[in-house]
Amino acid sequence: xxxxxxxxxxxxxxxxxxxxxxxxxxxxxxxxxxxxxxxxxxxxxxxxxxxxxxxxxxxxxxxxxxxxxxxxxxxxxxxxxxxxxxxxxxxxxxxxxxxxxxxxxxxxxxxxxxxxxxxxxxxxxxxxxxxxxxxxxxxxxxxxxxxxxxxxxxxxxxxxxxxxxxxxxxxxxxxxxxxxxxxxxxxxxxxxxxxxxxxxxxxxxxxxxxxxxxxxxxxxxxxxxxxxxxxxxxxxxxxxxx
Amino acid sequence: xxxxxxxxxxxxxxxxxxxxxxxxxxxxxxxxxxxxxxxxxxxxxxxxxxxxxxxxxxxxxxxxxxxxxxxxxxxxxxxxxxxxxxxxxxxxxxxxxxxxxxxxxxxxxxxxxxxxxxxxxxxxxxxxxxxxxxxxxxxxxxxxxxxxxxxxxxxxxxxxxxxxxxxxxxxxxxxxxxxxxxxxxxxxxxxxxxxxxxxxxxxxxxxxxxxxxxxxxxxxxxxxxxxxxxxxxxxxxxxxxxxx
Numbered sequence: 001x002x003x004x005x006x007x008x009x010x011x012x013x014x015x016x017x018x019x020x021x022x023x024x025x026x027x028x029x030x031x032x033x034x035x036x037x038x039x040x041x042x043x044x045x046x047x048x049x050x051x052x053x054x055x056x057x058x059x060x061x062x063x064x065x066x067x068x069x070x071x072x073x074x075x076x077x078x079x080x081x082x083x084x085x086x087x088x089x090x091x092x093x094x095x096x097x098x099x100x101x102x103x104x105x106x107x108x109x110x111x112x113x114x115x116x117x118x119x120x121x122x123x124x125x126x127x128x129x130x131x132x133x134x135x136x137x138x139x140x141x142x143x144x145x146x147x148x149x150x151x152x153x154x155x156x157x158x159x160x161x162x163x164x165x166x167x168x169x170x171x172x173x174x175x176x177x178x179x180x181x182x183x184x185x186x187x188x189x190x191x192x193x194x195x196x197x198x199x200x201x202x203x204x205x206x207x208x209x210x211x212x213x214x215x216x217x218x219x220x221x222x223x224x225x226x227x228x229x230x231x232x233x234x235x236x237x238x239x240x241x242x
Numbered sequence: 243x244x245x246x247x248x249x250x251x252x253x254x255x256x257x258x259x260x261x262x263x264x265x266x267x268x269x270x271x272x273x274x275x276x277x278x279x280x281x282x283x284x285x286x287x288x289x290x291x292x293x294x295x296x297x298x299x300x301x302x303x304x305x306x307x308x309x310x311x312x313x314x315x316x317x318x319x320x321x322x323x324x325x326x327x328x329x330x331x332x333x334x335x336x337x338x339x340x341x342x343x344x345x346x347x348x349x350x351x352x353x354x355x356x357x358x359x360x361x362x363x364x365x366x367x368x369x370x371x372x373x374x375x376x377x378x379x380x381x382x383x384x385x386x387x388x389x390x391x392x393x394x395x396x397x398x399x400x401x402x403x404x405x406x407x408x409x410x411x412x413x414x415x416x417x418x419x420x421x422x423x424x425x426x427x428x429x430x431x432x433x434x435x436x437x438x439x440x441x442x443x444x445x446x447x448x449x450x451x452x453x454x455x456x457x458x459x460x461x462x463x464x465x466x467x468x469x470x471x472x473x474x475x476x477x478x479x480x481x482x483x484x485x486x
Contacts, residue, residue: 196322207306210308
């Protein structure tokens with residue numbers, strides 16, 4: 001057995017930090033963007049907007065039934081084509097893989113958030129809708145002021161779990177040779193021939209971060225359950241990874 | 243879809259590549275599903291168990307396998323695990339003939355990862371059963387093993403059928419991670435076809451449809467099983483009511 005050299009990790013920390021920064025940026029961006037688009041999609045499904053409803057359903061189902069790596073491949077092929085079409089200069093615009101990653105993860109996450117928020121919308125008691133209507137609120141006001149805030153509150157624990165899954169899933173940008181945390185670890189590991197040290201280190205880091213957030217999700221879920229004994233039922237989880 | 247019938251660089255046709263990818267994906271799915279069922283049930287019962295040690299071991303298992311990205315787990319099994327073994331065993335693993343050297347680590351990675359997810363479902367399923375079931379089993383003098391094996395797990399599996407279906411579909415999607423450690427399964431074949439022909443749209447579409455077809459097949463079979471399970475339940479309840 002070769003003695004392990006964990007000092008190499010210390011020397012590579014700045015580079016690994018950069019990778020982690022990209023991972024965090026991608027996670028945060030995709031989470032917020034996915035949430036915003038997801039709410040929109042969920043409301044469209046919930047109100048049953050004619051035509052659009054079917055389109056959203058198709059989009060969500062397709063996104064959720066093919067592997068994330070395949071989605072990444074598709075988007076890396078399609079997004080530059082689409083962006084180029086909309087850019088004023090035509091062909092001259094080059095699209096960076098980072099930008100494409102941000103777009104891909106946001107749109108991918110939106111499909112999952114759509115289902116999560118829809119389960120939240122379904123858990124809001126009927127009386128709330130009727131109450132909003134009775135007060136003369138328009139559909140827009142009823143949803144933005146009354147229904148959606150309650151639905152979001154109901155699915156907070158599921159959203160934390162989804163954030164953890166997203167944080168783990170961003171590692172798949174590895175297939176596009178981007179330098180996220182795993183990408184950085186992998187590049188230095190290959191360069192120095194220290195696969196054991198770097199992959200173990202990366203696993204430990206992910207483990208610590210994800211466990212901490214998983215505890216938070218559990219805590220939120222328990223707190224909600226304690227409260228919901230007197231109130232609305234908790235929505236069913238619809239999260240799924242990659 | 244002309245692409246499929248054109249000749250590849252190795253003298254075959256692209257459809258051969260596709261079918262071989264499909265074969266590896268299906269094989270990986272079957273193997274991982276078997277591992278995940280065994281670990282899922284054993285660990286899931288542990289999570290619901292009254293034994294402190296068993297519970298602790300199961301919790302640790304679930305924590306580890308759920309909180310490390312699947313991609314990294316695949317790397318750990320492929321790159322790190324053989325290094326940690328005694329030299330002879332490690333070399334033996336590394337020198338397996340080509341597809342197996344990637345397939346076996348992928349099988350461990352995907353199987354054990356899914357096992358942790360199934361375990362959480364089993365825990366929820368066993369937890370949702372009335373306390374009386376466990377107590378009655380004890381009162382009948384069943385051992386812990388029989389309490390779980392003959393009373394709690396079969397009932398839990400029945401209520402878990404829908405969530406197990408989505409696990410089965412998630413597992414299909416997760417098999418694609420195997421491409422990162424060099425297994426030429428469906429997704430890897432999509433990439434390979436694209437690289438050789440530059441006909442991105444066609445190669446990706448074909449593979450995407452293959453995934454759809456597999457998903458629909460798995461979903462159909464799962465639905466059939468679910469319906470059978472609930473049918474037997476209804477029949478059994480009906481019979482019990484008639485006898486009462």
